[in-house]
Amino acid sequence: MEAVVESCTTSRIEVFHRSLFAMNTRFSMILAGIDRDRAEALAAAAERELRVQEHTMSRFDTAGPLANLNRRAADEAVRPPAELWEILLLCREYWQRTAGAFDITLWPLSRLWREHLERGEEPCQEAIAKASSQTGMERLHFDSEACAVRFETPGMSLDLGGFGKGYALDRVAEGLRAQGVEQAFLSFGESSITVLGPHPHGPDWPVGIADMFDPARAVHTFHLKDASLSSSGTAPFNRMAGLESLNQTASPIVGQIINACSGRPIEGFRTMSVASPSATEAEVLSTALLVTPERDRTALLSGFSAISAVEIAYHPSEQDFGARIQWQYGS
Amino acid sequence: MGLAFNGNMDPELSSLSSLGPETRAQRREFLKRLAMVAGSSALLAELPWWSPLRAAPVSDSPSDRVRLGVIGIGSRGSFLLANLLRTPGVEVAALCDDYPPHLEAALAKVKGAKGFSDHRQMLDMPGLDGVLIAVPLFLHARMCLDAFAxxxxxxxxKSLAYSIEECQAIADAHRGSSKVFQIGHQRMFSPVFLRALELIRDGQIGQITQIRAYWHRNGNWRNPVPATGPDPSPFPSLxxxxxxxxxxxYSRGLMTELASHHMQVANWFLGARPVSCAGYGSINYWKDGREVYDxxxxxxxxxxxxxxxxxxLISNRFYGMEVQVMGPKGTIEGExxxxxxxNPPPAPGxxxxxxxxxxxxFDTVPIGGPSWVPELKKDTKGSYLVREHTAxxxxAISMAAFANAIRAGKPIPGMMEQxxxxxxxxxMGHNAMEQQQEISWPEGFRE
Incomplete structure (x- = not known):
């Protein structure tokens, strides 16, 4: 870790902070050097933006357009509201640009695996095959003239879980910039972070990726300026029940990230953190890179610019789970 | 602080809330735990009516038994009766209702209980320790005064009585008496409301700045009336x-039959009585000959x-019922x-x-990483006050408190005030709406 650098600023800076719950996690916003009334108004505007985005993209908001689409699109072509239509087009574009590694149609598979893994078992081949037949972006048919989509098979269901937080962060950051804000730190559950401008006391925001088993230690530090960072990862399933239940041979190492090709959760205990000028792109790539074999990653990233990425692998057989950088890209 | 429930959700209070005792034995076991918790309570100063629950649970021996009668066995009376029958150390010895179908149905449920159609005859029955009164509101005062006499x-x-004068008469009759009086505001004995009070006193929502309560149903609030039936007197019709x-x-409608519960909670949590009130009411939907506001x-x-x-109101149930206790740091929804x-607390990073x-x-903050579990999902939609909710x-606890207080021969502190x-x-609310003016707490009223 770098040495603590004390800036030449001696006067204490007024820092505004607001945390709130949105999109199933905690959103935090830090603004520096902005008077409180203005900061309150900015926070209120950010919250409104998040509520709108959550309503548009949540599959659980039964009155929302995505839930509506999921209910109806197997029976008829559904014309979603313009903002959701744009999002779906964007998701299709990222699916193409990541060679299918990013895919918003995998819900039937991820649900199947989660339900079985919670009971400590694997789904049978038949069930995997059936769920696989209900997934795949190629089965989501777009009618560009009518701005409508339709599912090819019943049982399909779209999930924007690996997309929404990044997309929403971009919208909030846009709103702040439009209001003349030049410096901010925004975080969604610390798995998606966006910064505006430099750190108040330095040239950039040094954001460390914490070692899951030694959270005060940064395994790698990203230096962000007008950029976003997104992290995805897998973990032993019983990690969800708490660290203490993890032992070295305990449970199969599986996460909730599904490889569309195999129909199975990806293997290994590893995390992928991606920095990008766009929060949406960082979010998309953090999942896509985890799914993509190491040898194909550079080719995938050649279609993107200003990306840096770090994959951290944990080794349960070692003391302290030996967090090590497994793969790295960019600066 | 509290009933030995410290800080975060603790096993003691959790166990209190897991009350599902279907049998008397289970209920006895539960009361044994309750006695230990109640006995070590720091919050007891604000819950004096819990003191009878500190008593050790009783056996089924005749010397421990209290003999009770129930007056009025309609819907509420039947519910109380069902609870009494599972309360350790209670014998339901007498049942009284002047509406024969209700009395017959109740007698069929209680072996050996004696039936009465006139409460005065029941009060003359030898060996009866106490009565439970679940009759129409306008009869509460008469029954209470007869029973005390x-x-x-x-x-x-609940509610205590049909008029402020009758409330005063009951309080006066009981003052100085060694007899137990208890009111049917069961939230006073609810572990959920208790936990709510504990968190409030712990400062978790800050100063109480407003309480908002509502009870919304969608229905005509009527009971079916048979075409013919027994003599309806003393009422003019069935x-x-x-x-x-x-x-x-006979009643003050929604105020006495529903609002009294939440006003009890509000007064209790604020530790005060209202200075005055104002408001409006009307019959705007159920115009079927009723006289009380809908x-x-x-x-x-x-x-x-x-x-x-x-x-x-009883023409929309979308919001249901709730009592919301609000302060600058948080909100408690009691129901x-x-x-x-x-403001949810930020992450350590x-x-x-x-x-x-x-x-x-200026330094690296090790903050980034995948969030495996939708972290703190419970907080997005609030946290439960107790872990398990039951019916x-x-x-059930209030029945045990009544029986224990009788056995101890001591009035329940704080009860008449509540x-x-x-x-x-x-x-006051009823009068404010009827008179369309602000009504003050009755001067000189002695609780």
Whole structure:
């Protein structure tokens, strides 16, 4: 870790902070050097933006357009509201640009695996095959003239879980910039972070990726300026029940990230953190890179610019789970 | 602090809430645990009516048994009866109702109980320790006064009485008496409301700045009336006997029958009685000959500047029922049993970053990483006050408190004050709406 650098600023800076719950996690916003009334108004505007985005993209908001689409699109072509239509087009574009590694149609598979893994078992081949037949972006048919989509098979269901937080962060950051804000730190559950401008006391925001088993230690530090960072990862399933239940041979190492090709959760205990000028792109790539074999990653990233990425692998057989950088890209 | 429930959700209170005792033996086991918890309570100063529950659970031996009678065995009376039958150390010795179908149905459930159609005859029955009164509101005072005169312990259903004068008469009759009096506001014995009070006293929502309560139903609030039936007297008709809640001669409608519960909670949590109230009510939907309002809307003023806002209607149930206790740091919803933080605390990494910026430091904050579990999902929709919710809303515990208090031969402290405050509050509301003017707490009223 770098040495603590004390800036030449001696006067204490007024820092505004607001945390709130949105999109199933905690959103935090830090603004520096902005008077409180203005900061309150900015926070209120950010919250409104998040509520709108959550309503548009949540599959659980039964009155929302995505839930509506999921209910109806197997029976008829559904014309979603313009903002959701744009999002779906964007998701299709990222699916193409990541060679299918990013895919918003995998819900039937991820649900199947989660339900079985919670009971400590694997789904049978038949069930995997059936769920696989209900997934795949190629089965989501777009009618560009009518701005409508339709599912090819019943049982399909779209999930924007690996997309929404990044997309929403971009919208909030846009709103702040439009209001003349030049410096901010925004975080969604610390798995998606966006910064505006430099750190108040330095040239950039040094954001460390914490070692899951030694959270005060940064395994790698990203230096962000007008950029976003997104992290995805897998973990032993019983990690969800708490660290203490993890032992070295305990449970199969599986996460909730599904490889569309195999129909199975990806293997290994590893995390992928991606920095990008766009929060949406960082979010998309953090999942896509985890799914993509190491040898194909550079080719995938050649279609993107200003990306840096770090994959951290944990080794349960070692003391302290030996967090090590497994793969790295960019600066 | 609290009933030995410290800080975060603890096993003691959790176990209290897991009350699902279907049998007397289970209920005895439960009361044994309850006695230990109640016995070590720091919150007991604010819950004096819990003191009878500190008593050790009783055996089934005749010397431990209290013999009770139930007057009025309609819907509420039947519910109390079912609870009494599972309360350790209680013998239901007598049942009284002047409506024969209700009396017959109740007698069929209780082996050996003696039936009466006149409560005075029941009060003369030798060996009867106490009575539970679950009759129409306008009869509460008469029954309570008769029972006190006969030397009986009394449990009276809410609301206390039909008029402020009658509330005063009951309080006066009981003052100085060694007899137990208890009111049927079961939230006083609900572990959820207890936990809510504990968190409030712990400062978790800050100063109470407003309480908002409502009770919304969608229905005509009527009981079916048979075409023919037994002699309805003392009512002029079966309709009035069975739907007494709808007529002003017998009830004060939504105020006494529903609002009294939440006004009791408001007065209890604020530790005060209202200074005055104002509001409006009307019959705007159920225009079927009823006399009581089908919607009521009131604001109660307290002397520390806090207001309690109450409304009730029976033509829309979307919002259901709730009592919301609000402060600058959070909100408690008593009926749902949840607490909501006004501002969720930031993650430790965020706190570190804020600190560093404030103090002019520039350093790596190890904050990033995948969030495996939707972290703190419970907090997005509030946290439950107790871990397990069960069907009992405090009624089962309140029956045990009544029996224990009788056995100990000591009145339940604080009980009449709670009964009077809630009872008078709702009558003030009724008067405010009827007279369309602000009504003050009755001067000189002695709780």
């Amino acid at each position: 006969a030397g009986k312990h009394v449990f009276c259903e 309709e009035r006997r069975l739907n007494w809640r709808l007529y002003l001669d 919607n009521v809307n009131l604001v109660y003023r307290y002397n520390n500047g806090t207001q309690v806002i109450y409304d009730s 749902t049993g949840k607490i909501f933080a006004e 965020i706190v570190q970053l804020i600190n560093e910026i404030e103090h002019g430091f 009992d809303d405090g009624t 009964a009077c405050r809630a009872g008078v509050s709702v009558l």
